[in-house]
Amino acid sequence: MSRLPRFADEWLYHLRFWRGLIHVTFRNTHAVDAGGVTSIENPCGSWDMTITDEEAIRLDGSARTKRLPLPVIHKTPLPRPSSIPTSFLLALAERRSAEHFVPIPSGDLATWLYYCASVQSVHSDDPNRQRRFVASIGALHPAHIILGSPNGKWSAYLSEEHALGDLIVNAEAALQVRAKAMQLFGSSEATLVALISDRDLVGNYYANASALMLRDASILLGHAALVAAALGLAFRILGSSGTPSLENVVSNLPFQPMATGLAWIGKREEFT
């Protein structure tokens, strides 16, 4: 926290140096040359097709539209984040996929959300681009964190406001997502962390961006696992993006969703 710039002129300094540094990394196509492809037995069809399908194309962004918020019905401000009680080295040593979860207290959840997804600053030329503690494609941060509590309530983290917003959900889709997560790792007292990414926001800047959006969400989950470890919380990434049910969970979404990840979070169960 202490390394963050605190004053307006410091923000301007940082934003000036930040400008113009956002590029997409294209998938490297040098590994197999044309001669190599023809000499390899390839029963699955064309290698070129596979590569082209996954490649994102950067657009000029001139026709961009504004990021749209999730449709929440009630907002609850979250407590200020607590300080992180451990060193980075200990957090690394402590990170393990948890086996046992008990319900997460709201203060711990607030601190975890803050260090995962709160907004520190917004780009001066393009407010769609934000600076958060985690990296993201084009600084767009298209993945929304939505939370499914063990009591069946669903809410969304509102990154700009450090608040939770209650969501109206499609009950059947919500049950399907929870059932899928339980199938991957059973945990009745944990909160489900589900990532829903905004295809329309990303579509302003990149064509063919599905693979990029999945990678973006995976970065967030990896970051989230380390933050949870630093806070002494229980966390487990799951091997499903949540597709297709997760894309139908939130009612009245104002953008095209892409389900991009699931995880469990809770408090660690202490054994005596």
Ligand SMILES: Cc1cc2nc3c(=O)[nH]c(=O)nc-3n(C[C@H](O)[C@H](O)[C@H](O)COP(=O)(O)O)c2cc1C
């Ligand atoms: C992309 C990804 C998918 C995973 N999927 C599951 C899963 O579906 N169920 C599960 O119990 N654990 C899942 N895990 C957790 C791994 O099993 C766990 O990370 C691995 O066993 C290593 O243990 P560690 O995280 O404690 O080091 C997943 C982890 C990752 C990174």
